[in-house]
Amino acid sequence: QVQLVESGGGLVQPGGSLRLSCAASGRTVSTYDMGWFRQAPGKEREFVAAISWGGGTTYYADSVKGRFTISRGYAKNTVYLQMNSLKPEDTAVYYCAESTVGAGTKPYEYDRWGQGTQVTVSS
Numbered sequence: 001q002v003q004l005v006e007s008g009g010g011l012v013q014p015g016g017s018l019r020l021s022c023a024a025s026g027r028t029v030s031t032y033d034m035g036w037f038r039q040a041p042g043k044e045r046e047f048v049a050a051i052s053w054g055g056g057t058t059y060y061a062d063s064v065k066g067r068f069t070i071s072r073g074y075a076k077n078t079v080y081l082q083m084n085s086l087k088p089e090d091t092a093v094y095y096c097a098e099s100t101v102g103a104g105t106k107p108y109e110y111d112r113w114g115q116g117t118q119v120t121v122s123s
Contacts, residue, residue, distance in 0.1 A: 002026040002112065006096050009117030012086055016121070020081040022096030022114055030077040033103030035110060036070060038092035038119075048094070049081060050103035059105065064090075086121045093118050 008020040024030055035050035049070040050059045058070050069082040079096060094117050097110035 004096050004098065004112055004114035006094065006114045006117040009094060009119045011120045011122065013123050014086060014088060014121055016086050017082070017084045018086065018119060020083065020094055020096075020117060020119075022079045022081075024077040024098070027077050030098070032098040032100060034070075034072070034079040035097050035099065035103050036079075036081045036094060037097060037107060037110075038090075038094045039116075040092040043092075045095070045107050047105040047107075050099075050105070051079060052103065059103070061105075083119070086119075088121050091119060091121050 003025045004022055005025055006020060006022045008018060010018060012018050031053045033052050036048040037045050038048050039045040047061050048064055049068055051070045051072055055072040067085045071080045096114045098112045099110045101109060
């Protein structure tokens with residue numbers, strides 16, 4: 001059974017960087033669009049970024065545009081989220097997800113989710 005496994009979260013100071021990874025275990029090549037979402041305590045899960053299966057098309061939430069970059073590994077079964085210039089408001093649990101119908105900005109458009117990784121931005 002395919003599982004999405006995130007890693008790379010942690011505690012970082014404002015202005016710092018982190019790189020999140022999401023690997024699809026049980027699969028060597030992916031043909032699915034992928035996305036990253038985040039959820040802060042007491043808030044709804046929100047879209048962060050998405051990438052097409054081939055890696056040629058990317059989408060970003062306005063709040064992270066210019067600071068975050070989504071990319072895929074060579075075999076396309078790993079997706080990364082490079083996060084720069086982190087702010088305290090970026091603090092959340094970050095989830096990766098895959099979509100069989102085409103990546104969008106809504107959680108219901110995604111079929112499989114990882115367990116999440118905590119990102120905390122604090123001095």
